[in-house]
Amino acid sequence: MSTVLVRTDVCALDALVPERGAAALVDGRQVALFRLADDTVLAVQNHDPFCGANVLSRGIVGSVGDAPTVTSPMHKQVWDLRTGACLDTGGKVPVLDEPVDLATWAVEVRDGRVLVAHA
Amino acid sequence: MxxxxxxxxxxxxxxxxxxxxxxxxxxxxxxxxxxxxxxxxxxxxxxxxxxxxxxxxxxxxxxxxxxxxxxxxxxxxxxxxxxxxxxxxxxxxxxxxxxxxxxxxxxxxxxxxxxxxxxxxxxxxxxxxxxxxxxxxxxxxxxxxxPRDRIARESGLAIGERGGVVVGATCRTSDPAVWAIGECASFDGECTGLVAPGNAMADVVVDRLLGGPRLYTPAPEGTKLKGVGVDAASFGDVFGLTPGALEVTFTDPVARTYRKLVVSDDARTLLGGVFVGDAALYPQLRPMLGRPLGADPSAFLAPEGGAPELGGDLPDDVVVCSCTNVTAGAVREAVTEHGCTTVGEVKACTKAGTVCGSCVPVVTKLVHAQLEASGIEVSRAMCEHFAMPRAELYALVAASELRTFSEIVAAHGTGRGCAVCKPVVAGILSSLRAGHVLSRDHAPLQDTNDHVMANLQKDGTYSVIPRVPGGEITPEKLMAIGAVAAEFGLYTRITGAQRIGMFGARIDQLPLIWQRLIDAGFESGQAYGKSLRAVKSCVGSAWCRFGVRDSVGMGILLENRYRRAADAAQVQGRRLRLRPGVRRGARQGRRRHRHRERLERVRRRQRRREPPPRGPARGGPRRRDARRGHRPVPRVLRAARRPPAAHRPVRRRLPRRHRRAPHDPRRRRAGHRRRPRGRDRRPRRRLPRRVGRGARRP
CATH class of the missing domain: 3.50.50.60 (FAD/NAD(P)-binding domain)
Incomplete structure (x- = not known):
């Protein structure tokens, strides 16, 4: 049961605006990348499970308590960017029985490049 | 019974x-x-x-x-x-x-x-x-x-002159063992036709059966037309039959409203009212029946009057909900005695506002006033990150030199913001400080609509709606929109607000689409801005048979003047019809004066290190103005005093001939109005001249 993690070089860190998302296609999946104010980069799926559109990279970055969050630009659901856990469903349920929590990717910033790890 | x-x-x-x-x-x-x-x-x-x-x-x-x-x-x-x-x-x-x-x-x-x-x-x-x-x-x-009174007639009970079983204040009929309530009962020779008296009579009977002393007193009736799509309502002495009663009437055949108040001979006590076309005053004034009005009656009726605020300080015994006979005191009690903290809870507790709903605005005011009076905090926090409402944050930022979200949240809030407070701060900053809305500091604060200058749709694509000031558009521009929509395969629609929308643009297509539209002389901002969006106007004296002044010109002027005035909320102009003799200017002067006054107050307070007052900063001057008989100032006009930086990329790319229209209406008249040259060139509008008699003259 060994899974080999591959790191894909997505872009330069400078290409990301702090607290503004960007979408990247990594291994065939849309990934939403967020550079936080402290220059850590977090990655969750770009697909919004509640509306079924690939829009999460266009959401507003913020915080709930200590957790860095993103808010869906569609209907304002809120997720923890570190774990992908949905913090506020806004009383809605996903359109296609998808899980409300988001998939996450490990991101490494090395030599000013953003590397996304995937299987 | x-x-x-x-x-x-x-x-x-x-x-x-x-x-x-x-x-x-x-x-x-x-x-x-x-x-x-x-x-x-x-x-x-x-x-x-x-x-x-x-x-x-x-x-x-x-x-x-x-x-x-x-x-x-x-x-x-x-x-x-x-x-x-x-x-x-x-x-x-x-x-x-x-x-x-x-x-x-x-x-x-x-x-x-x-x-x-x-x-x-x-x-x-x-x-x-x-x-x-x-x-x-x-x-x-x-x-x-x-009244369905046959059984009473056949049993020999006393029957009223106009039908109905005669009852007294105890709701007993002529046979003390028989009671009658509701529409079959005739009290004082009158049968009622509404739900409230029936409920009141039922209460009397129950109380009496249990040995209580309650008596039926008919409440003054009010009626509101429902389900027709037209406002009409009245209460009290509609026909001014009270000896010495005075009638104050305001008729506006243009806006199609008719309002009348009937007051006592000293013009102090409210005796009745009639409202047609706009019944907004009905729920406010009806509880005041038989009480001192507290202001000149005409102040309530005139459109520029800015009716004095009613609601929060009604006497306890005033009935606010006449359907369920709930008094202002009972509403307050629900807050103080029964621990209700929201309007919904008060409605559930007292049943006020649950039948026809016309009293809900008054009930809401009462509840909020009482909550504040009881020291129960009506949370005015904007969100988790800022403990103050928007207006207060605006005043704080205005009185400071803070230029970025990070600085503002460090000074006045906590955390890294959210989708509520970040766009608010973006709006405040763009109202107060020069700075590009998509700069590295400001771009992360924008909602996606403001960021890409289009409106997000349910599938993640966007709709593009170019600004068409005053709705005036050339055939060439219409064709340009059509060409763009055809080239990018966009769905087109005249939207509900009569704007032209192109739907289904992918985010990567937006720069190309906007380049084409900008080249054709368009700009963005009509569909998503938390700012002035569009001014609707009558076609005005140029075309309209009943036009008295240049409404389209005024609409364009207003829209171009205030289009970039970012605020915390969107603003849409009401349909604009100019009355003869409407003057601008004086009120704008006062507005600037008040704005400076308010800033000065905040700065003074900060110098003395005093906490801000409890109410929102704008509450004070507004209410005072209302008493002086002026209408509260629309917020967008306040923010507009300096041109903010919103949407500058679009603006910068505009050809010179499409930049802001001149503000001075005199220049328009003198023929200096911007007129596209080259491809967009169009002949002067001839019709007004042909109509003659200075039809364009406001």
Whole structure:
């Protein structure tokens, strides 16, 4: 049961605006990348499970308590960017029985490049 | 106990039993009516011609119901105006105009003298008292109700002159062992027709049966037209019958409103009111019946008056909800004694506002005032990150030199913001400070719409809606929009707000689309900005038969002047019709003065290290203005005093000829109005000149 993690070089860190998302296609999946104010980069799926559109990279970055969050630009659901856990469903349920929590990717910033790890 | 209610009376004329003739009283009546309209119009193969006999509240509701079923509706009223029990002649005439606008025909001072049948036996004609005849396929009688008092008559109980079982204040009939309540009971020679007196009588009977002392006192009635799509309401002494009563009337045939207050001979005590076309004052003023008005009556009626605020300080014994007979005191008690903290809880607890709902605004004011008075915090925090409301944050930022979200949240908040406070801060900053809305500091604060200058749709694509100031557009620009939509395969639609929308653009297409639109002379910002979006205007004196001044010119002027005035909320202009003699300028001067005053107060307070006052910073001056008789200042105008930086990329790319229109109307008149050259060139508008007599002159 060994899974080999591959790191894909997505872009330069400078290409990301702090607290503004960007979408990247990594291994065939849309990934939403967020550079936080402290220059850590977090990655969750770009697909919004509640509306079924690939829009999460266009959401507003913020915080709930200590957790860095993103808010869906569609209907304002809120997720923890570190774990992908949905913090506020806004009383809605996903359109296609998808899980409300988001998939996450490990991101490494090395030599000013953003590397996304995937299987 | 008799609670037999009433029955719908119909005149004894020929043909009232024909198929196709209905009452408007019970749910069964409505079901039968609906079935008839469907079957009959299928049989005849055309929409039905409907007539309603009786132009009262229910008659108008019936006519609206006929229209909603697809039939036409003619209202035949015996009196000389509609709703003649509730409205005076002026109100009735105003209502007729509004009802005509809905496509209903109104025939007053006429009676239905008989109904004729078609070959198949169904109703086909209505004969009228002026010997005219009306072709009809369906007839609804709404000619009032009569108390159902037969059992009382046959038992020998006293019966009122106009019917109904005579009861006293205890609700006992002439036989002390028999009680009567509701519409079958005649109190003081009158039978009621509303739900509230029935409830009150029931309360009296229950109390009396339990040995209580309660007496029935008829509450003054008020009526509001519902379900027709037209506002009409009245209460109290509608006809000014009280000796010495004064009537203050305001009629606006342009806005189609009629408002009247009846006051005592010293103009202090409110005795009644009539509102047609705009009944917003009805729920506010009705609880004040029989009480001092506290202000000049005309201040409530005039459009520029800015009616004095009512609600929070009503006396405890004033009935705010007349359907359920709940007083202001009971509402306050729900907060203080029963621990309700929201309007919803108060409604559930007291039942106030649960029947007709017209008193909910007053109840809301009472609840909020009481919560604050009780020291229960009505949370005014914007979100988790900022503990103050928007207006307060605006004042704080205005009085400081803070330039970025990080600085502002460090000084006045916590955390890293959210989707509520970040766009607010973006709006505040763009109102107060120069700086590009998409700069590295500001871009992360923008909602996606503001970021890409289009509106996100449900599938993740965007709609693009170019600004068309005042709705004035050249054929060339229309073609440019069409060409862009065709090239990018966009769905096009005239939106609900009459803007031209192109839907289905992918985010990566937006720069290309906007480049094309900018080249054609368009700019963005009409559909998503938390700012002035569009000013709707009458076509004005250039074209309109009734235009008195240059409304389109004024609309364009206003839109171009305030389009980038970012604020915490969107602003949409009301339909603009200029009255002769409307002047601008003086109020704008006062507005600037007040704005400076407010900033000065905040700065003074900060110098003295005083906490901000409890209320929002704008509350003070606003209320004072209202008392002076001025309308509160729209927020967008306040923010507009310096040009903010919103949407600059679009602006910067505009060719010189498409930049801001001149503000000075005199320059427009002198022929300096921006006029596209080159490809967009168009001939001068000739028509106004041909019409002559200075039709363009405001």
């Amino acid at each position: 008799l609670a037999t209610g009433s029955w719908a009376w119909t005149p004894r004329t020929d043909g009232v039993d024909l198929p196709g003739v209905f009452r408007y009283r019970t749910l069964d009546d409505l079901e039968a009516l609906r079935a008839w309209v469907a079957d009959r119009s299928a049989a005849l193969g055309r929409p039905l011609r409907g007539a309603v006999v009786g132009g009262g509240v229910l008659g108008l509701e019936a006519a609206a119901a006929l229209q909603s079923l697809g039939a036409s509706a003619t209202v035949v009223e015996f009196a000389d105006h509609l709703m003649n029990v509730q409205l005076d002649a002026g109100g009735g005439e105003a209502l007729r105009v509004l009802v005509n606008d809905l496509g209903m025909d109104v025939r007053t001072s006429l009676a239905c003298t008989g109904l004729g049948a078609a070959d198949d036996g169904a109703v086909a004609t209505m004969r009228l008292s002026d010997d005219g005849e009306l072709p009809v396929d369906v007839v609804v009688f709404s000619t009032g109700v009569r």
